[in-house]
Amino acid sequence: MVSSAQMGFNLQALLEQLSQDELSKFKYLITTFSLAHELQKIPHKEVDKADGKQLVEILTTHCDSYWVEMASLQVFEKMHRMDLSERAKDEVREAALKSFNKRKPLSLG
Numbered sequence: 488m489v490s491s492a493q494m495g496f497n498l499q500a501l502l503e504q505l506s507q508d509e510l511s512k513f514k515y516l517i518t519t520f521s522l523a524h525e526l527q528k529i530p531h532k533e534v535d536k537a538d539g540k541q542l543v544e545i546l547t548t549h550c551d552s553y554w555v556e557m558a559s560l561q562v563f564e565k566m567h568r569m570d571l572s573e574r575a576k577d578e579v580r581e582a583a584l585k586s587f588n589k590r591k592p593l594s595l596g
Contacts, residue, residue: 499540560576
């Protein structure tokens, strides 16, 4: 669907901040979200065996980037990893501001 480079934040870098236990918990929680039917297409063994980089590839291949972003933020919050949630939100805001600045009409500049 979308490459991880097109997401509003670097999910792989955030997942690398998690311990193995936390990564396992992230995998479990992300598959429980309301749009998890999109994840039904993915063999659960792939998700279970995936490291952070592979998980990002799986999610961004099979799911809409907006869903991946919002679900990831919610999972980080459920895991009480507010540091990662806030970092992701900051990256989304920064990406949105850069995008706006590139596209704003000259009359607003």
